[in-house]
Amino acid sequence: MKWILAGLLLVMGLFLTLSFIDSGLLNANEAVSNIQGPELSVADNNAYYKIQNKIKESGVKNPITAVLLNFRAYDTLLEIGVLVLALFAMLGLNAGEAALKVSNTSQIQKTQSAILVFFSILVGFYLTWVGSYSPGGAFPGGAAIAGALIAYSFIGDVRSFFNSRLGKLLTISGLAVFIAVAVLLMLQNGYLLQFITETASNYILIIELFLTVTIAMVLAGLFLFIAKSDISS
Amino acid sequence: MILLLTVDCLFAKDLKRAITSFIIFGLFMTLAYVRLNAPDVALTEAAVGSGVTGALLIKVYTILKRQGQKQ
Numbered sequence: 001m002k003w004i005l006a007g008l009l010l011v012m013g014l015f016l017t018l019s020f021i022d023s024g025l026l027n028a029n030e031a032v033s034n035i036q037g038p039e040l041s042v043a044d045n046n047a048y049y050k051i052q053n054k055i056k057e058s059g060v061k062n063p064i065t066a067v068l069l070n071f072r073a074y075d076t077l078l079e080i081g082v083l084v085l086a087l088f089a090m091l092g093l094n095a096g097e098a099a100l101k102v103s104n105t106s107q108i109q110k111t112q113s114a115i116l117v118f119f120s121i122l123v124g125f126y127l128t129w130v131g132s133y134s135p136g137g138a139f140p141g142g143a144a145i146a147g148a149l150i151a152y153s154f155i156g157d158v159r160s161f162f163n164s165r166l167g168k169l170l171t172i173s174g175l176a177v178f179i180a181v182a183v184l185l186m187l188q189n190g191y192l193l194q195f196i197t198e199t200a201s202n203y204i205l206i207i208e209l210f211l212t213v214t215i216a217m218v219l220a221g222l223f224l225f226i227a228k229s230d231i232s233s
Numbered sequence: 234m235i236l237l238l239t240v241d242c243l244f245a246k247d248l249k250r251a252i253t254s255f256i257i258f259g260l261f262m263t264l265a266y267v268r269l270n271a272p273d274v275a276l277t278e279a280a281v282g283s284g285v286t287g288a289l290l291i292k293v294y295t296i297l298k299r300q301g302q303k304q
Contacts, residue, residue, distance in 0.1 A: 140273075
């Protein structure tokens with residue numbers, strides 16, 4: 001059963017990688033044809049200037065966020081798909097096993113973790129929020145919150161939270177919201193993930209917030225569930 | 234420094250040493266990205282490349298050691 005799941009995962013990963021390459025090529029062609037347009041003929045042959053010329057249309061001020069969530073949003077969507085797929089495969093491999101007991105940690109560690117959790121979550125969401133106009137974004141923010149979840153696993157039972165309905169809902173939320181926005185924009189504007197400059201910043205912020213939650217769940221989940229798959233084998 | 238750490242990470246006989254140098258390599262890469270005016274990449278490298286990947290590698294190392302002791 002395990003090997004079937006693993007094989008399935010491999011094939012899906014391969015397909016997703018292929019579609020990555022495909023979309024990358026398509027976007028690259030599109031970008032090239034855009035740059036050769038008349039309004040951008042002044043542009044230097046440099047990625048930085050290319051982005052700076054277009055950034056006003058993206059709705060965000062930070063070039064990295066503009067590329068990740070507006071110009072190449074399709075790539076990011078598939079990336080999140082891969083992450084969620086990996087976590088659910090791992091949960092599937094470990095399904096039906098008893099939850100591990102909370103490891104015996106000292107009082108100092110417990111207090112420290114309890115304090116750390118709050119600040120890590122705060123820092124994580126701050127990084128996401130700040131990502132629209134300065135360095136930051138969903139990935140580092142999600143990683144900070146993943147750190148909080150791992151710290152919390154020293155004092156509480158995080159593993160059963162991942163298997164609960166709420167946990168699964170949170171894990172899938174980023175991908176679901178991303179796809180929902182993509183389809184909504186397709187219905188409005190005719191193309192998948194075709195942002196309009198006026199509303200782009202709102203949509204990007206909503207996507208980023210839910211992406212942070214998903215990334216946090218996936219990164220923490222991958223860390224927490226490796227140990228369980230060891231025991232079963 | 235980064236190159237030295239890379240060589241150490243790839244060719245170290247001791248797995249633990251390789252993992253440690255990988256984490257230090259990540260932290261130095263963070264500094265390099267900051268110097269290259271790419272704070273976004275630096276943040277992500279520090280959090281994901283060094284933090285999460287390092288933690289995962291250490292965890293896998295302990296699991297491998299435990300399995301080795303069982304056999």
